[in-house]
Amino acid sequence: MTLTQKTLEIATAQIGVEEIPRNSNSGPEVEIYLRSVGLSKGYAWCMAFVYWCTQKAALQINAKNPLKKTAGVLDQYNSRPLLVKKTPQPGDVFIMDFNNGAGHTGFVEKVTGTTIYTIEGNTNDAGGREGYKVARRKRDIKSVKGFLRLQN
Template identity: 50%
Template sequence: MRYPGRVVKVGETDARIVKALKTALNKALVLRGSEAIVLEPDNPAFGPQMKQAVKLFQARHLDEQGQPLKTDGEVGSLTWAALFGPADVPQHVQPHDPLLVTVLAVAGSQADAGVREQPRNSNRGPEVDDYLRRAGMQPGVAWCCAFTYWCFDEASRQTGQANPMFKTAGCLHHWQNAPGQGARRLLARDAVADPGRVQPGAIFIMDFGGGLGHTGLVERIEGGYIHTIEGNTDASQGREGGGVYRLQRKLASINKGFIDYA
């Protein structure tokens, strides 16, 4: 059964969804004796007992990447995939917008080339300096957003069109000003509820407080996970890493939202 595009929790009113979940939970848990939780599929209520069953399932199962599920008694995309299989949650692998296809190709070329800061931990290097200058900044500062701008600018030059991205090297500055460029913003909570709304080529924004943030490009979406191409990071997924990397992040780890220039 396909993921309905929202988190399913206590109070759900769609009897068809509740019945499918109860049937799947009964099959997955198979408990007996005093521990038994037997749900009635024909009862359309998502109540406390069903929440308890969901929490038990989450405690005993991993997501498709082998990571623990959040034990909250709510059925989001990761729990749905664990119950019904990853094919029943959103999978997006290719942008529909030709410019964004080129943006991801440009970004991927930098990841494949293994761009790194020179020297380490300096926010400098031939490519890094170019990213920053293109975004209107002097070399030597955090450059994740400048990398994203450079990818859009290179793609726009290659395709002979104007760069639609707001020119900035600041992640949160970008978030504030992107709508003025015609971009659409998707709040983090709405993306978690419905991963199908996140498209390849979108830009994720993370907010760490105090004006600090991190950003990168979404290469593809697999249910509750996004695969990204990012600058100024590393395998630790930090915001002050030393290169351009392809990474995988839980969708729920993106706490600000997404910007879409499609």
């Protein structure tokens, strides 16, 4: 099994995890995601979720995690230029840029035309970047800055 496949499998198993209490950036699982990047509760955690899933997958299949240990979405994107792709494929990490340092991220589960189907942490039913759960979303590829491919 590849790192990409294992990471998606782990992310899928997290669907439904919620903050406790809602909109607090805390809770047992959320705090595990945040600790994986060296943070305590209370921080936005979409990138920490992506890092944790990838790190857990890497350990399980004895692979190297290509991602930087960071909770910063744009920090991750800017620090990994060799992973950047413009066209998504399943397992890629999508990066959104809302300017002024604000971003959002998650995994691409599938691609259909100009739509990506995703698994994201710290989102909500409206697809917000400051939500309270791990959930499946769908997004227009045009809303995405770029994609990070975990392996070639």
